[in-house]
Amino acid sequence: METISNTDFDRLEKLLKTKRFDELDTAEKEWVKAVLSEAEYIAMVPLYTSLNNDLSYAAIEPTSNTKTALDKAFAAKAKGRGLFQMKMPVYQSVAAALILFFVGFGMNNRRNVETRIVHDTFQVIKYITKPENAVKMAANVPKHAAKRARQLITVPTQHVAPDEISDKVETVSESNPEFARQQEIAMTNIYRVLNEKNGSSIGGDTVLQRMMVTVY
Amino acid sequence: MALFKKNYDTKSDEELMSLLTHGGQSAFDELYRRYSKPLLNFFYRLLNGDRQKAEDLLQDLFLKIIEKPESFDGNKKFNTWFYTLASNMIKNEYRSRQIRSEHEKETLSTSNEPFELNSESFDKSLFNKRLETELDKMDVEMRTLFDLRFVEEMSVKQIAEIMDCKEGTVKSRLFYLTKQLSKKLMVYKPELN
Numbered sequence: 001m002e003t004i005s006n007t008d009f010d011r012l013e014k015l016l017k018t019k020r021f022d023e024l025d026t027a028e029k030e031w032v033k034a035v036l037s038e039a040e041y042i043a044m045v046p047l048y049t050s051l052n053n054d055l056s057y058a059a060i061e062p063t064s065n066t067k068t069a070l071d072k073a074f075a076a077k078a079k080g081r082g083l084f085q086m087k088m089p090v091y092q093s094v095a096a097a098l099i100l101f102f103v104g105f106g107m108n109n110r111r112n113v114e115t116r117i118v119h120d121t122f123q124v125i126k127y128i129t130k131p132e133n134a135v136k137m138a139a140n141v142p143k144h145a146a147k148r149a150r151q152l153i154t155v156p157t158q159h160v161a162p163d164e165i166s167d168k169v170e171t172v173s174e175s176n177p178e179f180a181r182q183q184e185i186a187m188t189n190i191y192r193v194l195n196e197k198n199g200s201s202i203g204g205d206t207v208l209q210r211m212m213v214t215v216y
Numbered sequence: 217m218a219l220f221k222k223n224y225d226t227k228s229d230e231e232l233m234s235l236l237t238h239g240g241q242s243a244f245d246e247l248y249r250r251y252s253k254p255l256l257n258f259f260y261r262l263l264n265g266d267r268q269k270a271e272d273l274l275q276d277l278f279l280k281i282i283e284k285p286e287s288f289d290g291n292k293k294f295n296t297w298f299y300t301l302a303s304n305m306i307k308n309e310y311r312s313r314q315i316r317s318e319h320e321k322e323t324l325s326t327s328n329e330p331f332e333l334n335s336e337s338f339d340k341s342l343f344n345k346r347l348e349t350e351l352d353k354m355d356v357e358m359r360t361l362f363d364l365r366f367v368e369e370m371s372v373k374q375i376a377e378i379m380d381c382k383e384g385t386v387k388s389r390l391f392y393l394t395k396q397l398s399k400k401l402m403v404y405k406p407e408l409n
Binding site: 003004006009010012036039040041042043044046047048059060061062063065066067069070073074077078 | 239241244248252253256257260267270271274275278279282283343366383384387388390391394395397398399401402
């Protein structure tokens, strides 16, 4: 294959694009003849000047069928480009996994935090100044606590054995075993005091009061 | 809504490809509008006027950017990259169908026909016909080189990228190609012989 230097090629192309052979000056003609013949130069000129518009193959238009087929292919591709087909960078996947991990870890730790259990029932003995009055337990129990356990205790004025009293205790709910135990202790205390002080006021007896009040 | 409508015809090919990667139908339409005709004619010429095959290759070429728009190398100009794909398709077509040998058999008889021309009756259309005949005899590399340079009017640098060779090689090939052609085409200027 015949070779030509880069600079010679560029110069030759420039001349071929701009000048016919008879338009070249003497120096240019001399230079051209050193590279190729006059006839070759003349035959090359049309390639560089008017070829683009002259070839008989030029200028056909694509048919509409081609575009229609491509539009269908595009629509099919777009249809498949759903949420789960979307490409996600690896770092985003890793970040999402880490976030999920730490959120789960945090939730798990929160469950292990020690919580204070607040009992939903408590007992208040208002007064036992009059033996004929009943000792009402859970008088101020809130509604939601009352739903769980409600208890009404009638305290007799006369000496009564604990066995007999127990029949008069109406237990609505015994679902809370702790509550039941506390209730049993309280009742035992009440009956013991009543048996000892039967018929007299216990308002001034602090020891008795201390025994009568149970605080949860 | 016109306020939000993107003006695609002012966007560069590379911007359109970026939009196409994210599923922009309008970007695809604009690229098709810009390149369908030149590329169809590119295929048409290199396939010696086989229009049906040219249409098929055009469709296959655009399917490539629909299916895998991310394969576009952003470091290259779109024009160069697209023509690289097209020229590779042409090479494959030449290989698979051996179109060259078939066509040579067809043109063997016509290439020896005498031309009843003289300098006065120099006919441009016949010149072009003869040129096409000479081009058809060339191998696919030279044929593609000629088309990219003289029909698509690409720079030597672009052609070097498309054909994956050095600029100096392109220039040497072009010089050889044009010199060979000029020898064949001198017959139209008898007074020069």
